[in-house]
Amino acid sequence: MAAAIIQCQNCSCVASNSKFLIKPRNEFGFANTFHNNAALLGRRMIPRCSIKNSHQFQQFLLAIVEQKGKSFSIKECAISLALAVGLITGVPSLYLSSNIAYAVSPALPNLSVLISGPPIKDPGALLRYALPIDNKAIREVQKPLEDITESLKVAGVKALDSVERNVRQASRSLKQGKTLIISGLAESKKDHGVELLDKLEAGMDELQQIVEDRNRDAVASKQKELLNYVGGVEEDMVDGFPYEVPEEYQNMPLLKGRAAVDMKVKVKDNPNMEECVFHIVLDGYNAPVTAGNFVDLVERHFYDGMEIQRADGFVVQTGDPEGPAEGFIDPSTEKTRTIPLEIMVNGEKAPFYGETLEELGLYKAQTRLPFNAFGTMAMARDEFENNSASSQIFWLLKESELTPSNANILDGRYAVFGYVTENEDFLADLKVGDVIESMQVVSGLDNLVNPSYKIAG
Secondary structure, three states: OOOOEEEOOOOOOEEEOOOEOOOOOOOOOOOOHHHHOOOEEOOEEOOOOOOOOHHHHHHHHHHHHHHHHHHOOHHHHHHHHHHHHHHHHOOOEEEEOOOOEEEEOOOOOOHHHHOOOOOOOOHHHHHHHOOOOOOHHHHHHHHHHHHHHHHOOOOHHHHHHHHHHHHHHHHHHHHHHHHHHHHOOOHHHHHHHHHHHHHHHHHHHHHHHHHHOOOHHHHHHHHHHHHHHHHHHHHOOOOOOOOOOOHHHOOOOEEOOEEEEEEEEEOOOOOOOOEEEEEEEEEOOOOHHHHHHHHHHHHOOOOOOOEOOEEOOOEEEEOOOOOOOOOOEEOOOOEEOOEOOEEOEOOOOOOEEOOOHHHHOOOOOOEOOOOOOOOEEEEOOEOOOOOOEOOOEEEEOOOOOOOOOOOOOOOOOOOEEEEEEEOHHHHHHOOOOOEEEEEEEEEOHHHEEOOHHHOOO
8 A cells, every 4th residue: 555645834844654664755953852753653754844833733743644534543643642742842742552552751861861971873882882791891991992082072182182091091991900801701712802902902002102192193093993902802701692582583593693794885876986885783692683684684685786765864774675575585484584673771681572662661771772873773664563574674874962872762662783884974875776786794604593595495
């Protein structure tokens, strides 16, 4: 059935009953948390323009209700209207989940989130902090090195004074905590971890010399090198896979660890860029089913030759195959393969499956893989069917400046399973019709278990 499209009176945004994710026509300035992330009314989208005329917005909402007709229940009408009022007035609203309405306030961040410092937007940092380890000593080395990014925002060589403090703090933490760091390494990876620690120690001395030479331009590349060493040490602390995947999903393709994929895209109608390779790191520690499904499809060459199907300034999306199917048809079953919604929360040992955090009542929970970085990668799914994801994927074209992590409409509702870590800025240049020439797993394929692509036939 064709999607119903309704024009907004305030701008050229549209509302749609499209099944997968949301479809704004273009991008506008951020108005508020729900508005910024295209909050949904049923399967329809609240326009992303600033709501300056409440009467026009009411007419817009009533048009949606009228077009929906008899299939739009009284309950849905009431909840959608309440949500609209909440968006305009800030009054707590009702949000409709799949089966039950919850009374919730607009998604405003906790005070603790606001005062905890700037949000982590770097995909590499998010991946490092998402590792399933508990070693305070290495984190105390990592944090000041990460903070160099903020220090470099100061203009000119004045930034180097702050960088120098960061480096001294990291060096001091490494010397004081080296024994504890080494003791946290997995026995089978200890030699490699110690080797990385030695490189890290030498590299910090080199960074200290760069600062003393007042060579600001050399700081960022050296910082990246040192943080790669830190990330390697932290990965060497992970001893095996940390939990059991629920029995009903154990026979699906699972990524028990991490993997990396290079996606080469052929760009049309852009004289400045004919093709681009995006490097994607997939996190199976926090999303083994979701990441495993994707790696399995990559190995089947499912995405090779597929076009970018949505590029609107909010997300870049692909994965809808030709024909009536909206996902991957497994040739062994001749049915669409779907995967459950999979969300890992800080403080939990295993992900939640099949329910959004909203449905679980975990309104203040922090997701381990937040929608923070430009190029956050997640699964698209039917809005009211949590376990309907199959092959459609999207990358978020957003950084969390005005909307802190876990205080938006996406965190806890869509399964994040990786980040673009190289050339992510070029995602914004992609257009509908650009072609994915190839996707290739370049590391971590040995972490994939139950690969369905190896089944004969």
